[in-house]
Amino acid sequence: MSRPELPTDAPRLAKPVEAAFTGTLDELRLEARGCRRCPLWRPATQTVFGAGPQDAAMMLIGEQPGAQEDLAGEPFVGPAGALLRELLQQAGLDVARLYLTNTVKHFKYEPRGKARLHKRASASEQAACRPWLAAELARVRTPVVVALGAMAAQTLFGSSFRVTRDRGAWQAIGPATSALATWHPSAILRMRPPEREVARAQLLEDLRKAATRAQRGGPGAGDREARARPTSDPARR
Ligand code: URA
Numbered sequence: 001m002s003r004p005e006l007p008t009d010a011p012r013l014a015k016p017v018e019a020a021f022t023g024t025l026d027e028l029r030l031e032a033r034g035c036r037r038c039p040l041w042r043p044a045t046q047t048v049f050g051a052g053p054q055d056a057a058m059m060l061i062g063e064q065p066g067a068q069e070d071l072a073g074e075p076f077v078g079p080a081g082a083l084l085r086e087l088l089q090q091a092g093l094d095v096a097r098l099y100l101t102n103t104v105k106h107f108k109y110e111p112r113g114k115a116r117l118h119k120r121a122s123a124s125e126q127a128a129c130r131p132w133l134a135a136e137l138a139r140v141r142t143p144v145v146v147a148l149g150a151m152a153a154q155t156l157f158g159s160s161f162r163v164t165r166d167r168g169a170w171q172a173i174g175p176a177t178s179a180l181a182t183w184h185p186s187a188i189l190r191m192r193p194p195e196r197e198v199a200r201a202q203l204l205e206d207l208r209k210a211a212t213r214a215q216r217g218g219p220g221a222g223d224r225e226a227r228a229r230p231t232s233d234p235a236r237r
Helices: 025-033 067-073 079-090 123-140 150-157 185-190 195-216
Strands: 056-063 096-100 107-112 117-118 142-149 173-174 177-182
Touching: 025 123, 056 123, 056 150, 056 195, 067 079, 067 117, 079 185, 079 195, 096 123, 096 150, 107 142, 123 150, 150 173, 150 177, 177 195, 185 195
Parallel strands: 056 096, 056 142, 142 177
Antiparallel strands: 107 117, 173 177
């Protein structure tokens, strides 16, 4: 398969992307099934690629699949997904019109007896997976993107991004794409009251904000300009 670069007006990630995949979204999904770009494929059951229509109203980017997503092959089908889907509904968003994906496409875990304990993907595993996310952003081309949690937020906006400090603010990640970052539902499930209720309300507020912008059809005044990007990165050209 030939490998042309990503279109110049595709949304850009702040973190470097080592490769540019070609092909349609369905072809990418098939190709990702055999991904060996990092060692995570070996213990995982399968690649968990993004799911949703190519003309989605919004893309939501999580961190990495959990145990249930690994078995189902679908993103956000476990407890974090249940909370996310509940809040999406409260925000008036139809999940069938959304594209759900992750920064890293394989479940990483540590076996503990019969259990598989979630482990955070390393920086090099995240880097190996970034071309898939860059390719999804280039194919789906939704005007609104929501990053859930620090891993996705820093991939889009850079390592200095802090969800506690910077959540809910729009940034342009392409000429026709606005993104904001907010709490990851898993982080909320790990919190105790009263922090949990506060973060849950903030996640809902941010999803409502994203829903309003998606209804309007995309970027608006007040988005920060996309940052200047080095040209060595194929996804940034
Ligand atoms: N957490 C994520 O970040 N993604 C999933 O798909 C499930 C849980």
